[in-house]
Amino acid sequence: MGFFDFLKKESNQKGSKSIAKDRLKLVLVHDRASMSPEVLEALRKEIIQVISKYVDVDNNNIEVELNDNNNQATLVANIPINEIKRKRNV
Amino acid sequence: MGEVIVITSGKGGVGKTTTTANIGTALAKIDKKVVLVDTDIGLRNLDVVLGLENRIVYDIVDVVKGHCRLNQALIKDKRLEGLFLLPAAQTKDKNAVTEEEIKKLTEDLKEKFDYVIMDCPAGIEQGFKNAIIGADRAIVVATPEVSSVRDADRIIGLLEANEIPDTRLVINRLRPQMVKQGDMMDIEDIIDILSIKLIGVIPEDEFIIVSTNRGEPAVNNEDSMAGKAYMNTAKRIVGEEVPFLNLEVQEGLLDRFLKIFSK
Ligand SMILES: Nc1ncnc2c1ncn2[C@@H]1O[C@H](COP(=O)(O)OP(=O)(O)OP(=O)(O)O)[C@@H](O)[C@H]1O
Numbered sequence A: 001m002g003f004f005d006f007l008k009k010e011s012n013q014k015g016s017k018s019i020a021k022d023r024l025k026l027v028l029v030h031d032r033a034s035m036s037p038e039v040l041e042a043l044r045k046e047i048i049q050v051i052s053k054y055v056d057v058d059n060n061n062i063e064v065e066l067n068d069n070n071n072q073a074t075l076v077a078n079i080p081i082n083e084i085k086r087k088r089n090v
Numbered sequence B: 001m002g003e004v005i006v007i008t009s010g011k012g013g014v015g016k017t018t019t020t021a022n023i024g025t026a027l028a029k030i031d032k033k034v035v036l037v038d039t040d041i042g043l044r045n046l047d048v049v050l051g052l053e054n055r056i057v058y059d060i061v062d063v064v065k066g067h068c069r070l071n072q073a074l075i076k077d078k079r080l081e082g083l084f085l086l087p088a089a090q091t092k093d094k095n096a097v098t099e100e101e102i103k104k105l106t107e108d109l110k111e112k113f114d115y116v117i118m119d120c121p122a123g124i125e126q127g128f129k130n131a132i133i134g135a136d137r138a139i140v141v142a143t144p145e146v147s148s149v150r151d152a153d154r155i156i157g158l159l160e161a162n163e164i165p166d167t168r169l170v171i172n173r174l175r176p177q178m179v180k181q182g183d184m185m186d187i188e189d190i191i192d193i194l195s196i197k198l199i200g201v202i203p204e205d206e207f208i209i210v211s212t213n214r215g216e217p218a219v220n221n222e223d224s225m226a227g228k229a230y231m232n233t234a235k236r237i238v239g240e241e242v243p244f245l246n247l248e249v250q251e252g253l254l255d256r257f258l259k260i261f262s263k
């Protein structure tokens, strides 16, 4: 590989523009919904409390996120339920 | 009856004052009667960008408090017949004036001028509220950077909440070479993210620094790319349809090398 191939490779690398765009879109989803990461964390904790009254959930793996769905902010919760045990009594 | 246009951005240092001086000068060059109002109380700057700093006797605070008549505080531009500056006060702070006082001031200025252009301070506090209170239209200035576009989004939201009917975007300091390399967000990316109409694209231009050194806005210079872009922006403000400048730069030396050696 010659010197100029090296230069070519460098200049063809994907620029930082798409990173900027993706990061910007995500911060704006939060800004526009006026929901900070702290608020989301508080929400996550309360969701755990409420749901664990009814089912046995995997507390450590609950995710609550704001997403950008075609410019519509959506709240997405992913709540894994622990294996439901079979009833042993007759 | 004239129109009040506020130039704002949220983030500091992105080019509000430069834009105000150049758009104002450009409007005066196309025979409009224009007053530029520096609302950045405590951080007066528009006077030096216009080269009028030696002529200030009274300022905006003197006017709204009734210490002088409006005409006494208006400073006439050195070159252009229809261009005036109402300077900010340097020794007071942004709370020295109220929204009601500025509203009244803009109404008085609208009687005398075709365009009243308000140079807004950075931030979203009292100074921002004062600057937008009498506005019929707003121009948001942003540079192609994450933090600037983010702040612009916040400002656009606040302008909507304040029911300012017409908000347009000026993208400043665009570097076509970096866009081409994929290292700077392009115009489409930004207007897509902000969902707002574009009114000007100003390239990064060293001449802006030279013109600020001299106190002569870049639109006065035929050879300045930024000056040309500001002139086009002013024409769009008065309703002319002007195509956006082709900011494609010439191929860099490296590109040419690569083309030769990759064959
Ligand atoms: N298109 C441009 N090309 C090169 N330099 C520029 C350009 N636009 C602005 N600048 C420079 O950027 C700096 C900040 O510009 P300016 O004072 O207009 O920003 P501002 O938004 O009014 O700042 P503040 O928020 O402090 O009021 C100045 O030094 C100016 O010369």
Ligand SMILES: [Mg+2]
Binding pocket: B016, B017, B018, B040, B045, B119, B120, B121
């Ligand atoms: Mg300024």
